[in-house]
Amino acid sequence: MAVFRKIGILTSGGDAPGMNACVKAVVNKALSMGIEVVGIIGGYAGLIKGELMPLTHNSVNNIVGMGGTFLYSSRCPEFMTEEGMQTAVETCKKNQIDALVCIGGDGTFRGATDMTFHGIPSIGLPGTIDNDVTATDYTIGLDTSINTTVQIIDNLRDTCESHARLNVVEVMGRGCGQIALYAAIASGAVAVAIPEVPFDEAAAIEKIRKLRNNGKRSMIVVVSEGVFNPDGTPYSETLAKKIAKETGVETKFMRTAHVVRGGKPTMRDRTTATQMAVKAVELLVEGKSNVVMCELDGEIVALDIAFALILDRMYKNKLKPGDLDKFTPEQIEEMKTLSAKRTAELQRLYKVATDVSF
Numbered sequence: 001m002a003v004f005r006k007i008g009i010l011t012s013g014g015d016a017p018g019m020n021a022c023v024k025a026v027v028n029k030a031l032s033m034g035i036e037v038v039g040i041i042g043g044y045a046g047l048i049k050g051e052l053m054p055l056t057h058n059s060v061n062n063i064v065g066m067g068g069t070f071l072y073s074s075r076c077p078e079f080m081t082e083e084g085m086q087t088a089v090e091t092c093k094k095n096q097i098d099a100l101v102c103i104g105g106d107g108t109f110r111g112a113t114d115m116t117f118h119g120i121p122s123i124g125l126p127g128t129i130d131n132d133v134t135a136t137d138y139t140i141g142l143d144t145s146i147n148t149t150v151q152i153i154d155n156l157r158d159t160c161e162s163h164a165r166l167n168v169v170e171v172m173g174r175g176c177g178q179i180a181l182y183a184a185i186a187s188g189a190v191a192v193a194i195p196e197v198p199f200d201e202a203a204a205i206e207k208i209r210k211l212r213n214n215g216k217r218s219m220i221v222v223v224s225e226g227v228f229n230p231d232g233t234p235y236s237e238t239l240a241k242k243i244a245k246e247t248g249v250e251t252k253f254m255r256t257a258h259v260v261r262g263g264k265p266t267m268r269d270r271t272t273a274t275q276m277a278v279k280a281v282e283l284l285v286e287g288k289s290n291v292v293m294c295e296l297d298g299e300i301v302a303l304d305i306a307f308a309l310i311l312d313r314m315y316k317n318k319l320k321p322g323d324l325d326k327f328t329p330e331q332i333e334e335m336k337t338l339s340a341k342r343t344a345e346l347q348r349l350y351k352v353a354t355d356v357s358f
């Protein structure tokens, strides 16, 4: 068992509902094991600046149901430099921080692995609404953001029905179409466009024309923010204009944007966050680090961060020469299996979304 006196905790990158539940669970679990916890304000930037606050049971009272992150967050380019990293390590040493729990997405895990190699054992927790961490079935924040997205679309549906309109809704998710797919299924969209699957625009327009001719008054089309025109501008607005022009259906456009990143976390996000956080503290105390907590087939497991990051590249077809060199044939097989699982899941969801889109 590693002897830890103090764990530091930070949230980094885009915030996600459920991050506060992670913080509360880490604090309460660690304190119950006699380990102090210090909160790092504003992600890795706070680690560089030495902006810290001791956390007690009382400091995390009532935060389990709060949206955002009460530790604040940032994206920190300075941390990517050797100098920034050294300063962050110095902050840990000066404040007797023996280990770190880092909550965020891929960028956050790269930071956690760098800190581990610089002598501060670190563990990552997947907190991002995008569900784009290939190593895990689920990232904390997804459920809340989809529910918010669906609630927004339900409201649009009401007014579209009254006025016989179509609404194109651009949703968040960066390069991952999961929010769009779940939102499309749950809101009865007539079409969905995501970055991972080519979109048949002509077929979608033809279908909208037919549906209107058959008497359908309100229609929703969901487009992921990760779908772009060839010139790099968002495809969603272009599609809305084309639908209006080519079908004659009165068409409105809306971008949900950051509103789906706020709000009270759902039960799913609070409980997953709590379970992952508790396990992370237990693993650190057992002497494990440089792992990211994942949910695989309903189980909370820890996967090596290097494995998770290269798996992510494999899934996105972005492997660089030599990327797989340090992995065993068994690990490479495991990566291929997980990568294929993600592709299959996405295609299954896409099929469900299109099968019911009338």
Ligand code: F6P
Binding pocket: 014, 128, 129, 130, 172, 173, 174, 225, 261
């Ligand atoms: O990664 C979460 C996310 O909300 C993405 O869905 C979105 O593309 C991005 O962050 C927006 O980032 P920012 O908050 O920096 O505008």
